Amino acid sequence: MDFSTLNPVALIASLIMAATPILLAAIGELVVEKSGVLNLGVEGMMIIGAIAGFAISVETDSPWLGMLAAVLAGASLALIFGFLTQFLLSNQVATGLALTLFGLGLAALLGQSYSGMKPPSSLRLDIPVLSDLPIVGEMLFRHDFMVYFSLLIVVGVWFFLNRTRAGLVLRAVGENHNAAHSLGYNVVMIRMGAIAFGGACAGLGGAYVSLIRVPQWTEGMTAGAGWIALAIVVFASWKPWRVILGAYLFGGVTILQLNLQALGIGISAAYLSMTPYLITIIVMVIMSADRRRASLNAPASLGQIFHASH
Amino acid sequence: MKFTTTLIAATALAFSFGGAVVSQTKAGFIYVGPPTDFGWSYEHDQGRLAVEEAFGDAVETTYVDTVPEGADAERVLTQMALGGADIIFTTSFGYMDPTLNVAAKFPNVKFEHATGYKRADNVSTYSARFYEGRHVIGLIAGRMTETNTIGYIASFPIPEVVRGINAAYLAAKSVNPDVKFKVVWVYTWIDPGKEADAANALIEQGADVIMQHTDSPAAMTIAEEKGIMAFGQASDMMQFGPTARLSSIIDNWGPYYIDRVQAVMDGTWASTDTWDGIAPGMVEIGAFSDRIPADVQAEAQAAADAIAAGTLHPFTGPINKQDGSVWLAEGETADDGTLAGMNFYVEGVEGELPQ
Known part of the structure; x- marks a missing residue:
């Protein structure tokens, strides 16, 4: 060989x-789940972001405006989910699935006239000096802007959740929404914020x-990246750093x-194709093997409907 | 995930059939990807539009796109047949068994299955001799590569795809003895992200010409970006790689579809097996890029002309199988049966063919 x-x-x-698209979607979903909401509509929000970003980039010739449009489109779709689940108290799992189906259909409709077009060239960002380093420079410092930005978001999310009071409140809402409510926090609005952030990232x-x-x-x-992102949040046991690990591991495999x-290696291609998924499953089994730890990590109110009755 | 569009389209279909005029002939089509993929499904949809153009109001066409290969296809086909379709074109290999199953339940509906090999009284099969096109672009690839490495993005290890790899390899090898093929199987017909990743992987490993047997122009886009060469697949794909694109294999289904719909209208439809190539125009070779030197263009054109004239068969012996055993003796040409079921690499192709 x-x-x-x-x-x-x-x-x-x-x-x-x-790995970057999965990383972005997963870190957004992590914040949503930390607030106690399970949004299975990641795939739908991603595809809406994909077409919104593409269409606006083509129309305005600016990838930056495209990215902004993708953020807004993802967040808007997420807010539909938020309205249904937080105000009309619909089932989160069913609503999330519906959001994916809706997003895929809507994106196909919106994208009809955009097939076969070329977007303006992507936003490369060679970090000065560092990108000239041998090997490391090419490996780490010659990417497009979004790669660095996605890592910055992860750092920001980590800082927010673990080092700020607002992050503490968000986690409290996710752990026990009744307690957070009785302390005077507006559970619904906090969750709406998290849902919008998740949509924007997706x-x-x-x-x-x-x-x-x-x-x-x-x-x-x-093509299913949103579902992988959902799996990676569990894989990461709701810890921002491990989301990077999960996304890069998946991308790597x-x-x-x-x-x-x-290379023409003598392993059947079918096995090679299934490895990323297989590894995701194996790691999730390992992660959840210790029942006590796994349940400690999952937000206690995840997926439960909050109804402020008192 | 993908069944949303299918679902919506199928519902719409049921309604549209319900309210249609009785005298119209109804032709249904199912596609494996969106008709906007600018590849395989796009060309089938062009064929459908050609039918509409040719018959005007006498024929009503409908389609359902992005239908997964398998059980879901059976549901969509049943829906179409119940909706009153007279002839249904199922345009992907994986629809083979669903087509046969549904055809058995609707003996009065004619079915046309693309690229398959199972027929019934009301099921015809049709395909194009894409390998003739592969031979022509294989010649060009062999002449144009500087790294002597040609990357090949393959979908599923089915005879049609294997035949394409073998035909392209033999042609490239005939003009460039040092040429090597690197084949990557992506196990999907259409997933632009994965196709792009595969193209990148091949380029990283030295390929400077990319061929694909998948449906989206993602690989062409990457080839353009990375400054290497590629060929349009199923459709011309010029707009995705104005510099990278050397030529293309274009599927032209329109004339066949018009013929078959006409046969249904005349009541002369019979179950047949059609396998047409460059000569009748089912396979077209896209315009040569200016990047290709004149002598290579002439050589490729001559090969295409010879294939059309029947004087050249892309699989002409001596050809050995990958394991070294003799397949075709000197001067012998492959018969259609072997080609239709081709499940082996020819000698010189590296790697193991997934079974």
């Missing part, structure tokens, strides 16, 4: 690219796919299996 053509530097660069993740990773619009192009195939 000739491994000399396997370039680890290029491998890591494409790994990061494959939208951004979708736009990353349609503007940077592939640059084109095709119906259903997120995906890229590696394609590269190993190109």
Whole structure:
């Protein structure tokens, strides 16, 4: 076997690219779940972000405005979910699934006239000085802006949840919404905020796919990334740092299996294709093996309907 | 996930059939991807539009897109048949068994299954000899590659795809003995993210020409971005790679669809097996890019002309199988039966064919 053509530097660069949309969607969903809401509509919000970002970029010729539109579109869709679940008290699982179906259909409709177009070129950001470093420079400092931004969001979320009073309140709402309510916190509005943030992140993740990773619009192009993001939140046991680990691990295995195939390695391609999913399942089993720890990590009010009756 | 559009379209379909005029002939189509994919499903939809154009109000066409291969297809087909379709085109290999199952329940509805090999009294099969096109672009790829490495993004290990790899490889090898093929199986017809990742992986490993047997133009987009070369697949894909695109294999289904719908209208429809290539125009070779030197263009054109004239068969011996055993002796050409069920690589293709 000739491994000399396997370039680890290029491998890591494409790994990061494959992982970034999942990372963005997962960190948003993490905040939503921390507030005690389970939104299964990630895939729908991503695809809406993908088409909104693509359409606005094409119309305005500005990828920045496209990204902004994706954020707004993802958040708007999420707020529909928020309105239904928080004010009309609908079932979160059913509403989330419906949101995915709705998002996929709406995106297909909106995107009809955008197939076959090219978006303005992506936002590369070679960090000065650092990008000139040998190996490390190419691996870590020659990405598009969104890669760094996604990592900044993770840092921000970690800081917010663990180091700020507002983050503490959000976690309290997720752990025991009745207690938070009796302390005078507005459970519904806090959750609406978290849901909007989750939608914005998912939208951004979708736009990353349609503007940077592939640059084109095709119906259903997120192809299940939203579901992977949901799995990664559990995989990460609701810890922001582990979301990075989960997303990069998933991206890494995906890229590696394609590269190993190109190398002509003698393992059946079917096994290689299933590895990313297999590893996700295995790690989730390991993570949840210790029942006490797993239940400590999951927000206690996750998925429960809050009704302020007193 | 993808069944939303299917669901909505199927419902709409049921209603539209319900209210239609009786004398119209109704032709239904199901696609594996969106008709806007600018690849496989796009060309089938162009064929559908050609039918509409040709018959005007005499024929009503409907389609359901993004239908998953498998049980869901059976539901959509049943819905179409119940809705009064006279002829239904099922345009992906994976619809084979669903087509047969539904056809058995609706003996008066004619079915046309693309790229399959199972027929019944009311099920015809049709396909194009894409391998003839693969031969032509294989020649170009072999001449144009500088790294002697050609990347091939393959969908599923089915005969049609394997045949394409073998045809392209043999052609490339005939003009460039040093050429190597790297094949990546993505196990999907359409997933732009994965197709793009596969293209990137191939480029990282030295491929400077990409061929694909998947439906979206993602690989072409990446080829353009990375400054390498690629070929349009199923559709021209020029707009995705104005520099990268060397040529393309274009599927032209329109004439066949018009013929078959006409046969239904005339009552002359019979179960047949059609496998047309460059000569009748079912497979077209897209315009050559200016990047290709004139002599290579001439060579490729000559090959296409010879295939059309029947003087050249892309699978002409001596050809050995990958394991070294003899497949075709000197001067012998492959028969359609073997080609239709091709489940082996020819000698020289590296890697193991997934079974």
